[in-house]
Amino acid sequence: MNTLVEVKDLSVSYFTYAGEVQSVRDISFEIKPGKTTALVGESGCGKSVTSKSLMGLIERPGKIKEGSKIFYEGKNLLEFTEKEWLAFRGKECSMIFQDALVSLNPTLMIGKQIMENLENHNGEGLSQAQIRDKARQMLELVGIPDAELCLKKYPHELSGGMRQRVMIATALITNPKLLIADEPTTALDVTIQAQILELMKQLQEKLGMAIIMITHDLGVVADIADEIVVMYAGKIVERGSNEEIFYHPRHPYTWALMNSVPRLDLDNKEELVTIEGNIPDMIHPPKGCAFCSRCPYAMNICAEYPPEELDLGEGHRVACWLTDPRADVSGIPFQTGGAKDEQ
């Protein structure tokens, strides 16, 4: 099968005291098996909510709206019973989080927590000893020295990087086909982050799982992602391969995001490109394009109607009125394609 996960028309809202917050509005995308897809966006764009939907972790006051579909190997996840979810979570699809200290149980030994995941999905009927052995193997696989000793340690005895490795071991012990990583390296030091990213790439080569990487760090995305999905205010504004998005962004938000990050290897001290304004109100989202109020090239039609997604070929899709042949594209620095340093 060419597609592991297909998300269609997903909409998620949170019904809070202030009103209905439309976190995710009608998005569709695919995940290919064995590849890394990055969900990129800033706070409030809906990327975390999307990943939680994939795991069935949306709880009150959140609600997945009618008409949303998530197909995993052809089956619609949103029609799963609780029993089917339990079999799915942790076995077909695992998740790792930002703060390992909070995600691991501080009162249980590491070994027990890793084994617990496999015990819950013990389809092969392994014995306790076999499970323990597998846990030790996983710890070695994620690069923890003295794996045998580590099994008996508690989370607070390990450093941040080690804990993150333990989380990865716990998630991958059941050999899932999909790993969702929600900002796994944001809280880590940069040298440790490099280690963890390298580890994730190696593990993907070895185990062949697909990875959904949620992050706002474009450097991490450039390093690890094969496909990129750019989200803004609950909508997908652009998606495509790594190189396409970085070198030929077609959406003003993508372009501005790429250029608002200073480059370590370049020497210019000019002002960074900024995106003026703030994220729109998700209780009363704009009726047209979500980015309209902050877009320096917005046209009148952008405020009225949300743009349709246009297929530019090779999996590169963008939702922007500027792609329309009638649009006024004078003065836009990226329509011709190419990153800043190539111009």
Add this chain to the structure above:
Amino acid sequence: MNNRPVELEVKNLKKYYPAGRNHTLKAVDDVSFTIYKGETLGIVGESGCGKTTCGKTCIGMIENTAGQVLYQGKDVHKLSKKERFNFSGKVQMIFQDPYASLDPHQKVYNIVAEGIRIHKLAKDQKEEERMVLELLDMVGLNAEHAMRNVHEFSGGQRQRIGIARALAVNPEFLFCDEPISALDVSIQAQIINLLMRLQKERDLTMLFIAHDLSMVKHISDRIAVMYLGNMVELSDSSELYKNPLHPYTEALLSAVPVADPKVSHQRKKIMLKGDVPSPIDPPEGCRFSGRCSKCSEICTRVRPELVEVEPGHFVACHLYHSANR
């Protein structure tokens, strides 16, 4: 750069904390550097390196265990009450957490006006109003925001309010403690641009602490790299990237992700083994010796001094000391 007067001089600064019986946490361990008027010095390093403690000690917020910090010639830890008051009008700080650094019950106007009122910088109510609105305008907010309550604002806007508050007393020196770490990427760019512009307009001297090397390189004239309480390298920002001398700096630079796939996949990555060690009871000799690929015998015994090996480029590493001898 050397022809500008010295604004802040740090001499053999040490800050130790007791950490249980017979243990000491050496947060800052014999650090010396100088900041010249009008320049931005960035200090980078990972957790436990002591950069925040160093910065806070430099502006007198924390007591020092040993060593001296001289601001415009005066020792910041030995100021009289009056001198301390004057000092607060000259040296200001931007905080890291935009949600904790503003009083949640105050209106924006009062937050910005506080400094003006304390230092009696306005003759009357009207002038105070004018000054506050001018400051808000300078940071990109407007009069409508002045009467709002703080909790109605986003992280980026709060940082702007914090900057307006700091600038209200017309300081000469600005200490920025990770001011953008808690903000979204596109908002970070706004704040960085704002700080750089304000520095130019007001000829401010800045001490900028951060862990995002790309941002620090963009905003700083010179960068200092700290590791486990020691300053291991200090030089011009571009020089540091083109020609990193200390092995830790090399590893750090190679670990910073670059937002360009081709560059990212092609460049050489130096992977450090192990974790960042703890600053409690650090080892003798060079602090980096345990993880350094070029470690030699002397490194485990003797701590290298921070020495100028090229004009304006300081490094604390035995690799360069023996070459110089």
Add this chain to the structure above:
Amino acid sequence: MENKIVIDEKSFQRMEKKEKDLGTVYHRSLWKDIVSEIKSNPAAILAVIFLTIIIIAALLAPMSPYDPNKLDLANKFAEPSMQHPFGCDEYGRDYFTRSLYGGRVSLLVGFSAMLVTVLIGTTIGIFSGYIGGKLDMFLMRFTDIFLALPSMLLMIVLNTILKPGMITLILVLSLFSWAGVARITRAETMSLKERDFVLASKNLGAGSLLVAVQHILPNILGPLIVAASLGVASAILTESSLSFLGLGISIPNASWGSMLQAAQSHILDKPMLAVYPGMLILFTVLSFNILGDVLRSALEPKIVK
């Protein structure tokens, strides 16, 4: 189902940009938080209604046609009727009016004691917490002493020694409850004084007094309001207990506690004489406690992302 898109010649022209987008504002005020929390809790709604009725009734007590203390033996132990909704006590006094006057006493003593308690407790608490060091240690040991004293016994002793009256009662009640408030405010102050915005203020050159009044005090109002509500409940209960023992409000003035005491001797044949003041004490104290609880959960910090 897309709406039909209407395109005219202006559609693809650059948009005229208005003023910079200010960003979303979610108006959250203390008041709104409290009101919404109360609305979602049926017990809280009842508590608020009851307290409102009781307070209004107590204020309007002088409008009663009856004198609460005047003897009228002709009506001794009269049954409840249209003229006497609660009936009459053994001296023929209208029980309903006496209940209202008793309410005045209880509420007055309750609120006053709470005010004095909060005043003393907050001052000492902030002082101790902010300055810290040896002064803090000394003040806290002082506070500990008051917390450890057997309050009920000492209140009885003091009430017997001192001149009886409402002022004495209020002072005695406050004397034994300020310590709890002091502890709470000290704890809050100590955590607040390390917060960034307090450091920022000190950095600007603000003196300790300015920081304490402008920054610390407004931020401890939350727990303080909760403590105040619970304090009123506790004061009313204690006052009733003292009056029951004959040490509070002196006869013939009405107080729920003294009414209870008087009803003791007739408990078997005229139980209602005990039930009315008893229920009033119960519901008033309960309502203040519920209110305190609701306020506590309303004032818990909520993050709006």
